[in-house]
Structure formats: C-alpha cells, structure tokens
Amino acid sequence: MPSDRLTIRTRRALLFLMVTAAAGAVWLLTRPSRSPQKLVERALAARRRDRIDALQRLIETYHDRGQTEDLIIAAREWTGLEPNDPRPWIWLIQTLKTEERRDAECLQAIRDALVQDLPDDVHRELQHRLVEQLIVCGDAEETRPVLSQLIQAEGETFRLQMCRVDLYRLEGQPDKALEVLQQVFSQARDPSGACLIRGVILLDLGRYADAARDLERTVAVQPANSAAHFKLSEAYRGCGKHDLARQHWDIADGLNERHSEIARLQKQLRGDLADSPIPRRLAKLYRELGEEDAARLWEQRASQHASGAAGSSSRVAPTPEKKAH
Numbered sequence: 001m002p003s004d005r006l007t008i009r010t011r012r013a014l015l016f017l018m019v020t021a022a023a024g025a026v027w028l029l030t031r032p033s034r035s036p037q038k039l040v041e042r043a044l045a046a047r048r049r050d051r052i053d054a055l056q057r058l059i060e061t062y063h064d065r066g067q068t069e070d071l072i073i074a075a076r077e078w079t080g081l082e083p084n085d086p087r088p089w090i091w092l093i094q095t096l097k098t099e100e101r102r103d104a105e106c107l108q109a110i111r112d113a114l115v116q117d118l119p120d121d122v123h124r125e126l127q128h129r130l131v132e133q134l135i136v137c138g139d140a141e142e143t144r145p146v147l148s149q150l151i152q153a154e155g156e157t158f159r160l161q162m163c164r165v166d167l168y169r170l171e172g173q174p175d176k177a178l179e180v181l182q183q184v185f186s187q188a189r190d191p192s193g194a195c196l197i198r199g200v201i202l203l204d205l206g207r208y209a210d211a212a213r214d215l216e217r218t219v220a221v222q223p224a225n226s227a228a229h230f231k232l233s234e235a236y237r238g239c240g241k242h243d244l245a246r247q248h249w250d251i252a253d254g255l256n257e258r259h260s261e262i263a264r265l266q267k268q269l270r271g272d273l274a275d276s277p278i279p280r281r282l283a284k285l286y287r288e289l290g291e292e293d294a295a296r297l298w299e300q301r302a303s304q305h306a307s308g309a310a311g312s313s314s315r316v317a318p319t320p321e322k323k324a325h
Contacts, residue, residue, distance in 0.1 A: 066266030086122040089113040107133045135166045158187045174204040192221035208238030224289040226255035258285050
C-alpha cells in the first residue's frame with residue numbers, strides 16, 4: 001500500500017540521518033584539536049615572516065639612500081629573528097666594515113655570525129673576514145693561530161698570503177712582508193692595488209725611489225685613491241722632490257674632503273628629498289671622484305625627486321590663468 005511505502009521511505013531516511021549524525025559525532029570527537037596555543041603560534045609566525053619581509057625592504061631602501069645607521073639597526077634586528085640566515089649578517093658586516101671607528105663592532109659581528117649554523121661556504125668566508133678584521137684591529141696575537149688554521153685547511157692561497165703580508169707589517173717586519181709579497185705579486189688580479197701595498201712596504205723600508213715608482217703606477221690607474229696620493233707624497237718627500245710632494249698632498253687632501261662631504265650628506269638623507277639639493281650634489285661629488293655609476297644613480301634620483309616635487313606643487317597650487325587686459 002502507498003502508506004506502507006511512505007513509511008518505509010521515512011524509516012530509511014531517518015536511519016540515514018542517524019548514521020550520518022553518528023559519524024559526524026565520531027569525527028568531532030577524534031579530529032585534531034586546534035588549541036589556542038597553536039593558533040597563537042601560527043599568528044606569531046605569520047607576524048614574524050611579515051616583519052622579516054619588511055626589514056629586507058627597509059635595508060634595501062636604507063642602502064640606496066645611504067642611511068647606514070638605520071641599516072645597521074635593521075640588520076641587527078633581522079639577525080635576531082633569523083640567526084641562521086646569512087643575508088642579514090652579510091649586510092651588517094659589510095656595512096660596519098665601511099664605517100669609520102666601528103672596527104671593533106665589525107669584529108664582534110663576525111664573531112657572532114661564526115657561532116651560527118650558516119652554510120659552509122659562508123662560514124669559510126667569515127673565517128677569512130675574521131683574520132682580515134683582526135689585522136685591522138691590530139690584534140696580531142690572535143691573528144696568527146686563526147691564519148695558520150686557514151692555511152692548513154686551504155693551502156697558501158693568494159688571499160691568505162696577502163694576510164701574511166699584512167700580519168708581518170703589523171708586527172713591524174716589513175722585510176718579511178716584502179719577501180712574501182714578491183712571491184705572489186704576479187698572481188695579483190689588480191696590479192695597481194699590489195703596487196700600492198708594495199709601495200707602502202718600500203716606503204717603510206726607506207726605499208723612497210722604488211716606493212715612488214710603484215705608487216705612481218697606482219695613482220695612474222686609481223686617480224681618486226687618496227691613500228695612494230698621500231703615500232706618494234711621502235715617497236717624493238723622501239726623494240727630496242718637495243714640489244711633487246706638495247702637489248700629491250693637496251690632491252689627497254681634496255679627495256678626503258670630498259669623501260667626508262659625501263659621508264656627511266648621506267647622513268642627512270632623511271625623509272622627503274623632493275626639495276633637497278643633496279642628490280644632485282652627491283652626483284657631482286661622485287663624478288669628481290671618477291665614480292660614474294654612483295654619479296648617474298644620484299642624478300637619476302635627483303630627477304625623480306624634482307619631477308615629484310613639480311607634480312606635487314602643480315596639484316597643490318596650480319598656476320592661475322592670466323587675465324585679459
């Protein structure tokens with residue numbers, strides 16, 4: 001009968017609903033629970049990733065604008081968030097390396113990076129940096145064992161031999177420094193740089209004419225190298241060529257003034273530069289130093305800021321139309 005068939009269908013539907021409800025209850029009871037702690041951890045991880053991304057962008061901006069102090073602060077924060085990522089350490093160490101009177105900070109940053117779980121190639125590079133920075137800081141005693149370990153691991157490479165040269169100079173043994181340098185001089189990829197080092201050693205040995213010949217080669221290739229001009233001035237003075245000595249002293253002094261002005265201007269690069277003459281002045285200074293890439297970069301920024309300032313001015317205060325007379 002129809003009523004019986006309806007009853008059967010109803011019973012089947014109810015049975016299906018009961019089975020489905022039971023299965024749902026079992027799933028609810030056995031599913032992995034999302035505790036408040038898990039949810040908080042996920043939220044914090046997302047915020048941490050966002051913070052790291054923001055720091056990377058900030059560091060690139062600070063680098064482009066020469067805001068070294070802000071870059072150093074951001075890089076330090078990044079190393080705290082991701083200590084096993086080599087990128088923030090590289091930013092931090094390289095920036096401290098270029099800053100005056102921050103040699104001890106740079107050395108400590110290298111030490112801090114070396115105790116992290118960094119890739120092998122980065123760790124080895126940092127060991128080289130450690131030797132070089134120890135020499136910069138004047139610590140010959142600690143340099144020796146670290147340098148010996150690297151030579152034992154890598155052999156007497158050109159880079160490590162140049163570290164030996166610097167170590168002998170630091171220890172006041174210019175004769176030994178010259179002996180090692182002569183052995184590897186032909187391997188130098190930058191002969192003008194090698195001539196500068198040899199010229200300085202010859203100057204230390206009182207061989208002024210030989211020093212002048214090497215330093216003349218350096219300034220011919222690196223005319224904006226203030227240290228080379230200063231050392232050449234000393235070599236000429238030792239040779240009794242006082243006019244040439246004064247000439248290169250003045251060149252070195254002028255170059256140092258430009259570098260100091262660049263450092264001062266870059267520290268002023270804060271906030272909006274639309275009305276600032278600093279980018280154009282930096283372009284001029286870099287061009288005078290022979291650094292064309294940097295000069296073009298600052299010219300481009302000066303043009304961009306000038307365009308932005310013009311656009312902003314036209315929107316805020318449009319030029320009124322002239323009245324007909």
